[in-house]
Amino acid sequence: MFRTRTRTRIRLAATAAAVVAAFGLTACGSGTGDEIVDKPKAKASAKAEGGGAEKEPAAEKSAPPEVAGVGDTIALKGTESGSGLDVTVVKVVDNAESGDEFFAPEDGRRWVGVQFRLVNTGTKAYSDSPGNGAQIADDQGQQFGTVLADITAGPSMSSDVRLKPGAKALGWVVFEVPKASKAATVSFAMESGFAEQVGEWKL
Incomplete structure (x- = not known):
């Protein structure tokens, strides 16, 4: 009886370990780990946005900052081929x-x-709950997730965003942090946070 129970426990432990390992491989994709992307895209020049015939010389174009901040856009890719977003932190x-x-x-x-x-x-069409892939961190390295809340600043980001190629969505995502914490960075990843690329903005 004792040996039977022991074998059963060993089999259960082995099965649990296999499930955990399989989940880890699935979540990590290629197994290379998350890639933090904090380099913003270059902003379009005022002349280009105005549609004028005159083009700005390449030498005069302002280079994007080394680290993305409020107002900057980061290009992110999903795990599936053909999935991608330009993500901008518009206001804080x-x-x-x-x-x-x-x-x-x-x-x-x-x-x-x-x-x-x-x-x-x-x-490809994009379908996700963007708030699930967002996180904020303070200057001590503490990380905080989102809360489902409406604020007076404006409409919240939908919890069920569906975008065809070229379409866009705009909305507020709310984080709850200790009063003493100083917000330092905010991050966002596609696929409810499971995509390997993680965009990061300095606040």
Whole structure:
């Protein structure tokens, strides 16, 4: 009886280990680990945006900053071929006010709102809950996820965004952080955070 129970426990442990290993391989894709992308795309010049005939010389184009910040766009790819987004952190509101009188941050905490713009640059339709792939970190390295909250700054990002190629979405994502924390970076990844490329912006 004792040997039978021991063998059963060993088989269960081996099965559990195999499941964990398989999940790890699936989540990591190629197994190379997440790639942090913090280099922004170059912004279009005012002349190019105006559609004028005169083109700005290449030497006069301003190079993008080394690290992305508020207002910058980062190009991200999904794990599937043909999936991609241009993601922009448009605005940030620290200590954001609740748009619902019955819902507010917990005691000792505050809300930080980040407005994201998503543009589907891929050849496939994009369908996801963007807030699942967003995270904020403070200057001590503590990381915080999102909360489902409406703020007075503007409409929230939908929890069910569907974009055909070329389409875009705009909305606020809300994070709850301790009042004493200083927000340092915000990150975003496709596929509810499971894509290997992770965009990061300095706040």
